[in-house]
Amino acid sequence: MNWQAAVETTVTGLGYDMVDCERTPGGLLRVYIDLMPPALGADGEALYITVEDCERVTRQLQYVLEVEGCAYERLEVSSPGLDRPLKKAADYLRFAGSEIELTLKLAFQGKKKYRGLLSAEGEGWRLVFNDGKVDQALDFSLDEVRDARLVPVIDFKGRRAKPAAGPKGAANNAEVADNKVDGGLDQ
Structure with a gap:
């Protein structure tokens, strides 16, 4: 072995x-x-x-x-720490609804790093993030990910940081524009 x-x-x-x-x-x-x-x-x-x-x-x-x-x-x-890495599909499923930092292998629309709420979407994954104007959705597969980590939620004497979204898996009610990352695109 x-x-x-x-x-x-x-x-x-x-x-x-x-x-x-x-x-x-x-x-x-x-x-x-x-x-x-x-x-x-x-x-x-x-x-x-x-x-x-x-x-x-x-x-x-x-x-x-x-x-x-x-x-x-x-x-x-x-322990993996507060900023626990997400390595396998089971990790992504376990932490769906959590805020994560995602780094893609190839840039999509000129950007590799994203931060938002993770959710399962059909056969892949979705990250809902705010680009400063409106909520956006980025669909991705695990093959496209260089690194993904949980965003630490720190609790100081019972004062917990407020989550960026509602209940686990729920996104804000703002309009969401879909951006599909295609693994076959040359970026």
Whole structure:
């Protein structure tokens, strides 16, 4: 078994979602984990990865990587952070209705970076954003994405930042102009 398969099998076997893993030339093996959805407590509040979760995964990975003969110098296991990356279709589906920052591989209408509300749209995805004048909709596929991350929602002593939209998945009632990104376009 290769190191990536060993890491993913171990992390998911412990009941966590493996967000990402990377290996540096210096021997650092870095693993980002998250709670499996739905990650809500009894009171409906969001749950987050704790130090104990990271410690549990670290201990198990140390054992598994040794048994599998996977060499590494240092192992780091951590949460993906408030600006969690979206890597796979399941991530996009899980965080539909959330505000994200999206960077496309190729510029669309002279722009690569967008920030708006994510939603599922047929076979692809849609980002609803405001261009300064009116709400716009950008349809895209995962193949067109270079990077996508959640926009952090910070809660200071019960003062939560207000979301940019209504309930999860709902966009503003303003007019939305559709812009379709076609993967076959040469931009």
